[in-house]
Amino acid sequence: MVDLRYLFVIILLCLGIKVLIKAIANRFRNKLPLPPSPTALPIIGHIHLLSPIAHQALHKLSTRYGPLIYLFIGSIPNLIVSSAEMANEILKSNELNFLNRPSMVNVDYLTYGSADFFSAPYGPRWKFMKRICMTELFSSRALDSFVYVRSEELRNLLTRVLKKAEAEESVDLGEELKELTSNVITRMMFRERQSSGSDVCGKREEEEVIKMVVELNELAGFFNVSETFWFLRRLDLQGIKKRLKNARDRYDVIIERIMEEHESKRKNVAGARNMLDILLDIYQDKNAEMKLTRENIKAFIMNIYGGGTDTSATTVEWALAELINHPEIMKKAEQEIEQVVGNKRLVEETDLCNLSYIQAVVKETLRLHPGGPIFVRESDKECAVAGFRIPAKTRVIVNVWAIGRDPNQWENPLEFRPERFQGTEWKVMSEKMLSFGTGRRSCPGEKMVFRFVPLVLAAVIQCFEFKVEGRVEMNEGIGSSLPRATPLVCVPVPKEANTINL
Structure with missing residues (x-):
């Protein structure tokens, strides 16, 4: 028999060797340098190097310091990632260490303490909410059930533009597109129009929700001085906490009223289930795998409006601007469109699989004008990336805008050339772009985007030509969804050959 004393000694030796190896590895890792960093100023760090359009300023720095840069915004450490290679090494090779988004006072308060899907910490609850998104809200089956909603609202848009064309008036295409996307999301989220013309949720309430979400998004992205500098965190120098509380309280009252009305009426209203029905069913299911709270639902609604209204509309607007500037x-x-659809009927979602060039135009637009020019993660533990040390709790800012313009990835990156996406697998190209993120926390609305955006773009150029004075200006404005600096205002002209009945 083996002497237990020898066995005990062997176990102690093994544990000692393991601890020693870990200590040596940690010591070696600590010797790794931080990524390149410009000279920081006391207290403010690198804030002086930024600008209101953050992704442009960060891209400019990356051309000098490389695809990984270490910056301090006040007292907050940030890793700026500006190449697809580095982004994939962080978000795929080291994915488990970068699955969380950083805690930010503004966002946490507005989302009921990260009760939403977007900012919730990675774990069982987040996985549950992700599964709801993928199987219930944005699955092919769910999207198919709302085809007629998207079709009706698209025809309403075209009718509004046609009236402007008949009156020879100019139209702000950006505003019209935002009305389209908000109407589609509202109908998918809240209501089904009944034969009597009544709505489950009143039009006035819906408009209130849209206005509130716009205000909440602005507050979420507001630069919070008190959060940026550690010695000011107990103070509310800009009065943001008061504004946050006021805004969320008003949002809460509106959404709670809509939910209560929906709960009381939906039992007696026939028609297909909308997204709120699905969320309320899970909320009321006592046997659900994980309980969904009312706060979860309210935060979900905020996510869907905030993530879907401006981004889709802005993508179509940028695509139209590029097409107007590139007549060929x-x-x-x-x-x-003429070859696949003709001029006697309006393009439909079922046509999109045969409209490869339209799809390529959308993808090229997303490369140059991504709806989310940056996205943020956070390191859970210290790790090494590309020979550099990344401390724990470092914010990782992935500059999607810069990645789409990387000359090491794209030939003539500033040139608008949809042909680069023809005959190539989207999965491969998306890894070079990261327009929808990557990995487990990638955007669940990608399917919706590629159904809706190409359809709207195809329908608009199928029905109208657009008169502009000179060349459309392509400068970017300030905002998280990459808005244009100036609205896309054109005079629409109906195409004479069309016999489409709107």
């Missing part, structure tokens, strides 16, 4: 590309797109 516009002509190719029009010819494809």
